[in-house]
Amino acid sequence: MSKEAILEAAKQSIIEADEDMAMEALANAEAEGIDPIELLGSGYSAGMKELGDLFGMGEVFLPELIFATEVMKQVTADIESKMDMTSVKSKGTFIIGTVEGDVHDIGKGIVASLVKTNGVEVYDLGREVPAQKFVDAAMEHNAQFVGSSALLTTTMTVQKDIEEALKAAGIRDKVKTLVGGAPVTNRWAEKIGADAYCEDASDTVNFILKWIDEL
Numbered sequence: 001m002s003k004e005a006i007l008e009a010a011k012q013s014i015i016e017a018d019e020d021m022a023m024e025a026l027a028n029a030e031a032e033g034i035d036p037i038e039l040l041g042s043g044y045s046a047g048m049k050e051l052g053d054l055f056g057m058g059e060v061f062l063p064e065l066i067f068a069t070e071v072m073k074q075v076t077a078d079i080e081s082k083m084d085m086t087s088v089k090s091k092g093t094f095i096i097g098t099v100e101g102d103v104h105d106i107g108k109g110i111v112a113s114l115v116k117t118n119g120v121e122v123y124d125l126g127r128e129v130p131a132q133k134f135v136d137a138a139m140e141h142n143a144q145f146v147g148s149s150a151l152l153t154t155t156m157t158v159q160k161d162i163e164e165a166l167k168a169a170g171i172r173d174k175v176k177t178l179v180g181g182a183p184v185t186n187r188w189a190e191k192i193g194a195d196a197y198c199e200d201a202s203d204t205v206n207f208i209l210k211w212i213d214e215l
C-alpha cells in the first residue's frame with residue numbers, strides 16, 4: 001500500500017470516526033515504516049482539521065466531533081506507547097496545559113508526547129487550567145519552558161494572562177513561553193509578548209531543543 005493511501009485512510013478514519021479503519025491505517029503505516037509523527041500530522045490530525053471545517057460549515061454536528069475525538073485519542077495513545085522514550089538525562093523542564101475555559105486537549109497531548117520523547121521532562125497540567133496554575137507549576141518544578149494551548153478565540157486571552165502572571169511572580173525572564181492552538185498566530189504571540197508561536201508538535205520540539213542548546 002502506498003504512503004499516500006495510508007495517510008489518506010488515516011485522515012478518512014477520523015472524518016468517519018471509524019476506529020477499525022484508524023487501527024488498520026496504523027498497522028499499515030508500521031508495516032511500511034512510515035514515521036508515526038508524519039502519520040499523526042498528515043493523516044489523523046489532517047482529518048480532525050477537515051472535520052472541524054465541516055463542523056464550522058454546519059455539515060457535521062457535535063456528537064460526530066466527540067466520536068472522532070475518541071478515535072483520535074486512542075490512536076495518539078497507541079502511537080505514544082510505541083514511541084521510543086529517550087533514556088538520556090532530562091535536558092530541561094516543560095510545563096504545558098490547555099487554558100482555562102477550553103477543553104480541547106488532543107493537540108496539547110501530542111505536543112507533550114513529542115517533547116517528552118525528545119528527552120525533556122514534561123508536566124502536563126491537563127485542560128481548563130487557570131493562568132496562575134502554569135506559574136505555580138513553573139516555580140514548583142523550576143521549569144525553563146511554559147507552553148499553553150488555546151483552541152477557542154474566546155480562550156486565547158488566557159495566554160496573555162499567563163504572560164502577566166509570570167511577570168507578577170517575578171519569573172518571566174527565567175522562562176521561555178510557547179503558545180499554540182488553531183486560532184493562535186505569530187502575530188498573537190508577538191502581541192502578548194510570548195517567546196514563540198509553534199504551528200505543530202515538531203515545531204515545538206525544534207524551538208525547545210534550540211533553546212536548550214543556548215542554555
Ligand code: B12
Pocket residue numbers: 045048049051052053055056057062065066069096101102103104105106107108110111146147148149150151152153154178179180181182183197198199200201202204
Ligand atoms: C475535536 C474538537 C472538539 C472536541 C474536543 C475534544 C478534546 N478532548 O480535545 C469537542 C467535541 C469536545 C469540542 C468542543 C467544542 N468546540 Co471544538 N473543535 C474540535 C476540532 C474539530 C479539532 C481540534 C483538534 O483536536 N485538532 C487536532 C489537533 C492535533 O490539532 P491542534 O489542536 O490544532 O494542535 C496542534 C497545533 O495547534 C499545535 N499546538 C496545540 N496546542 C499547542 C500548545 C503549545 C504550547 C504549542 C507550542 C503548540 C500547540 O500542535 C498541535 C499538534 O500538531 C476543532 C477544529 C480545528 N480546526 O481545530 C474544533 C474547534 C476548535 N471547536 C470549536 C468550537 C466552537 C467548540 C465548542 C464551543 C462547540 C460547542 N458549541 O459546544 C466546544 C467548546 C468546548 C470548550 N469549552 O472548550 C471551534 C472554535 C471556533 C473559534 N474560533 O473559537 C472549532 C475551530 C471548530 C469550528 N470550525 O468551528 N471540539
